Every structure is written in C-alpha cells, then in structure tokens.
Amino acid sequence: MRIxxxxxxxxxxxxxxxxxxxxxxxxxxxxxxxxGDGNVPPELVERARLAVANCPEFAITLSE
Amino acid sequence: MTGYDAPKSIYxxxxxxxxxxxxxxxxxxxxxHAIWAELxxxxxxxxxxxxxxTWLPVTHELVREIAYxxxxxxxxxxxxxxxxxxxxxxxxGAPPITSDPPFHHEARRVVLPPFxxxxxxxxxxxxxxxxxxxxxxxxxxxKIGLTVDAAIQYAQHIPVNVIARMLGxxxxxxxxxxxxxxxxxxxxxxxxxxxxxxxERIDAYVKxxxxxxxxxxxxxxxxxxxxVELFGEKIPHELVGGFIxxxxxxxxxxxxxxxxxxxxxxxxxxxxxxRLASDPSLMPTAIEEFLRAYAPVTMARLVAKDxxxxxxxxxxxxxVLLPFxxxxxDPAEFPDADRVLIDRAENRHSAFGLGIHRxxxxxxxxxxxxxxxxxxxKRFPDFELxxxxxxxxxxxxxxxxxxxxPVRIA
Numbered sequence: 074m075r076i077x078x079x080x081x082x083x084x085x086x087x088x089x090x091x092x093x094x095x096x097x098x099x100x101x102x103x104x105x106x107x108x109g110d111g112n113v114p115p116e117l118v119e120r121a122r123l124a125v126a127n128c129p130e131f132a133i134t135l136s137e
Numbered sequence: 138m139t140g141y142d143a144p145k146s147i148y149x150x151x152x153x154x155x156x157x158x159x160x161x162x163x164x165x166x167x168x169x170h171a172i173w174a175e176l177x178x179x180x181x182x183x184x185x186x187x188x189x190x191t192w193l194p195v196t197h198e199l200v201r202e203i204a205y206x207x208x209x210x211x212x213x214x215x216x217x218x219x220x221x222x223x224x225x226x227x228x229x230g231a232p233p234i235t236s237d238p239p240f241h242h243e244a245r246r247v248v249l250p251p252f253x254x255x256x257x258x259x260x261x262x263x264x265x266x267x268x269x270x271x272x273x274x275x276x277x278x279x280k281i282g283l284t285v286d287a288a289i290q291y292a293q294h295i296p297v298n299v300i301a302r303m304l305g306x307x308x309x310x311x312x313x314x315x316x317x318x319x320x321x322x323x324x325x326x327x328x329x330x331x332x333x334x335x336x337e338r339i340d341a342y343v344k345x346x347x348x349x350x351x352x353x354x355x356x357x358x359x360x361x362x363x364x365v366e367l368f369g370e371k372i373p374h375e376l377v378g379g380f381i382x383x384x385x386x387x388x389x390x391x392x393x394x395x396x397x398x399x400x401x402x403x404x405x406x407x408x409x410x411x412r413l414a415s416d417p418s419l420m421p422t423a424i425e426e427f428l429r430a431y432a433p434v435t436m437a438r439l440v441a442k443d444x445x446x447x448x449x450x451x452x453x454x455x456x457v458l459l460p461f462x463x464x465x466x467d468p469a470e471f472p473d474a475d476r477v478l479i480d481r482a483e484n485r486h487s488a489f490g491l492g493i494h495r496x497x498x499x500x501x502x503x504x505x506x507x508x509x510x511x512x513x514x515k516r517f518p519d520f521e522l523x524x525x526x527x528x529x530x531x532x533x534x535x536x537x538x539x540x541x542x543p544v545r546i547a
C-alpha cells in the first residue's frame with residue numbers, strides 16, 4: 074500500500090501528522106509531506122486509512 | 138464578577154428563524170443546534186433581511202462549496218454586522234483572513250511559519266503551567282465551598298495570555314483584549330457609527346504597540362512581522378497593524394469558546410467525563426469530537442457579484458454566513474451526527490474551516506484546548522453545572538461558546 078498527499082488540496086490541517094507521524098511529516102509552513110516513498114508497512118495500514126478518513130480537504134489517498 | 142454584557146440588537150428579537158434569522162440574537166447560539174436542524178429540513182439556504190441581507194446555508198455540501206469559491210464570495214469582510222468595512226479586496230483590513238487570491242497566498246506564507254505544528258508545540262509547557270496556575274486559584278475557592286466558573290476563571294484566560302506573550306504585548310492588557318473582541322465580534326448589531334468607533338479604538342492600540350516595538354525591538358511575533366518580507370520588501374506598518382489585528386482578535390474568544398464548550402459537555406455528561414479521566418489516551422480523539430460537535434467559529438463572506446446560488450438570487454455585498462459548526466452536524470456527512478461520540482475515530486470535521494482560509498491558528502487552538510481539558514479533569518475529575526443550564530450564558534454572534542459556566546466541584 075502507498076500513501077499520497079495532494080499538495081494542491083492540503084491546507085495544513087495537520088490531522089494526518091497527528092494521527093500517523095510515522096507516515097507524514099509537515100514542512101515549515103505546516104503543509105503535509107509523505108515520509109520517504111510513501112510505502113505503508115502492514116502494521117500502519119489502519120493508521121493510514123484513518124489519515125485518509127480524517128483529512129478535511131480529501132487530500133490524502135491510499136493505493137495498492 | 139460575571140461581567141457579561143449581552144449586546145442589544147437594533148433589529149429586535151427573532152420570531153421566525155426560517156425567514157428572519159439573526160445570529161446576533163442571544164437566543165441563536167443557545168439554541169443553535171435546533172435552529173440548524175430546522176433550517177436543514179425546511180431550506181438548506183435561509184435568507185434574512187437583517188444586516189442589509191444575509192444568507193445562511195446549513196448543509197456540509199453548501200458550506201463547503203462557498204468556502205472553495207473565492208470568485209463569487211469575497212473574504213474582504215468576515216464579520217457580519219451593521220457596518221461593511223471599507224477596506225477593499227484583495228487585502229482587506231486584517232490579512233490574510235480578509236484577503237482574496239492572489240494576495241492571500243503571499244500574505245499567508247508570511248504568517249504560516251510561526252504557527253506551524255512544530256513551532257507551536259514549543260508552547261506546551263507554558264500553557265500547562267498557566268492552566269495549573271488558574272486551577273490552583275479555583276481549587277482554593279472550591280475547597281471553602283465556593284462555586285467556580287470554568288469560563289470566567291479558566292477558559293477565557295488561556296488564549297488571551299498566550300497570544301499576548303506571543304505578540305509581545307503587555308500581559309496587563311488582557312482585559313482590554315477581551316473588550317476588543319467583545320466590541321468587534323459580539324457588538325455586531327449596534328449603530329454603524331459605534332462600530333466605527335470600536336475599530337478606531339483598536340487601531341490606535343495596535344499602532345501604539347507597533348511604535349513601541351520599533352522603539353524597543355524584540356524577538357516576538359510583532360517583531361517578526363516588522364522584520365519579515367512580503368513581495369521582497371518589509372511590510373508597511375499599516376499592513377503590519379492589519380496582521381496584528383487578526384492575530385489579536387481571532388485567537389481569543391474562539392479557543393476560549395472551544396474550551397468552555399468542551400467543559401460544558403463534560404459537566405453535563407458524567408459517563409464521558411469518567412471515561413476520559415480513567416483513559417487519557419482517548420483525549421486526542423475526544424478533542425476532535427468536541428471540535429466537531431461544538432465548533433465555535435462561523436465564518437462569513439460578502440457576495441462578490443450578483444449570481445444565482447442553487448436557486449438563491451444572491452446580490453453583491455449581501456452577507457453569507459459560513460456555519461462550519463452546522464456543517465459538522467449534517468447527518469448527510471456524519472453518521473449519528475447529533476450524538477457526541479468521544480471515540481469517533483473517523484471524523485472529517487471542518488471546525489477550522491475549509492480551503493485556503495483554514496484557521497491559521499488551528500495548531501495553537503488544538504494545543505490550548507487539549508492541555509486545558511487535560512489539566513482540568515486531572516485536577517477536577519468530578520464536576521457538574523452549579524445552577525443547571527439556566528446558569529450558563531452563551532456568547533452572541535459568529536463565535537459560539539459559554540461566557541459563564543458556573544460549576545460545582547465534587
């Protein structure tokens with residue numbers, strides 16, 4: 074599974090970074106960035122799904 | 138002191154919320170959830186002639202659509218009142234909240250870094266210390282049998298103290314800041330001339346603080362704004378004053394309302410209170426649910442040009458309220474929307490707005506809210522309303538929260 078942040082949609086709500094800091098970081102402006110290549114290890118899939126479901130801007134997607 | 142001076146409307150009390158709503162009527166915030174539910178059933182976009190014409194959409198879908206549409210709706214004025222400020226788009230009087238694209242983007246880049254999650258996290262020990270100082274005083278009073286007030290003695294002090302420290306303004310001016318906020322955000326339906334006087338008073342204060350920072354440069358947020366560049370140049374002092382106006386006013390009664398509403402919920406829901414006291418790991422999830430269910434901030438826009446919005450003939454310079462709190466209670470978007478579930482894991486709420494104007498201070502607000510609730514229930518695991526709902530006084534205007542919240546500590 075791979076996680077992706079749409080930088081055009083992200084408005085810096087910071088929900089993903091709070092829910093899954095292993096998968097997301099934030100830059101100096103508070104914008105979310107995916108850590109590394111966005112690969113989600115099996116033990117973090119549930120948290121990745123939560124990040125997707127809590128993003129107010131629908132900016133995060135999870136794909137195979 | 139109770140100290141709450143409920144505004145007197147020039148329009149008189151509302152008798153029909155569907156055709157004549159007024160968020161400046163003291164009954165609006167007290168009964169907001171019922172009013173939004175009624176409007177959602179009867180007309181998803183209500184209209185009132187008050188304030189020169191005001192629209193009120195109440196579904197998540199419509200609030201969201203307007204928040205993203207910066208062409209048809211301008212942010213140049215965001216507080217519905219009897220007086221439309223003269224400051225023109227795209228800058229407005231308090232950037233970037235009053236700004237439209239393309240200026241908005243650049244102005245926001247200036248103020249995002251000091252409010253980024255990592256910068257704000259540094260304030261946690263200070264906020265915790267402040268909360269405990271306030272709780273010490275309340276505990277001493279509760280011990281001798283006095284009723285304490287969670288809004289007046291606790292919630293209202295936290296954000297004011299923090300923003301005064303961040304800006305580098307005198308801590309002894311905190312009462313004054315609350316007066317400014319009351320004048321700007323609650324006294325919305327005064328005679329327009331009184332609105333203008335209130336703005337002038339605040340502008341004079343901010344200008345004096347800027348002059349003091351120029352004479353005595355120091356490392357704080359006001360100093361940062363005087364030093365930072367916008368479009369490759371230092372920001373003109375008048376514009377710095379606009380930024381400061383936003384930072385001073387926007388973070389105060391908003392966060393104080395969120396803290397107060399969360400404590401009101403815990404005072405009236407013993408099961409949730411006990412659960413949180415015994416399982417602090419649930420706190421971040423519970424805080425998001427309090428933000429959804431009791432989102433304090435309704436934003437506003439001005440209609441930028443005559444257009445038809447889903448059958449509503451919107452006229453230029455009419456007001457549009459953007460009730461993010463109502464959007465958060467829309468059953469089309471949230472299962473069991475009207476129930477407060479402190480373990481709601483999937484919670485795509487929009488308490489901090491949507492789109493380019495996402496609340497700049499959201500990271501600070503969340504931190505203050507979480508620490509304030511954590512420390513309160515750690516100190517007082519058992520408390521209830523001292524005089525029932527009758528003793529609770531709700532705010533008036535676009536910011537919704539308790540202004541008096543007397544509680545009995547067990």
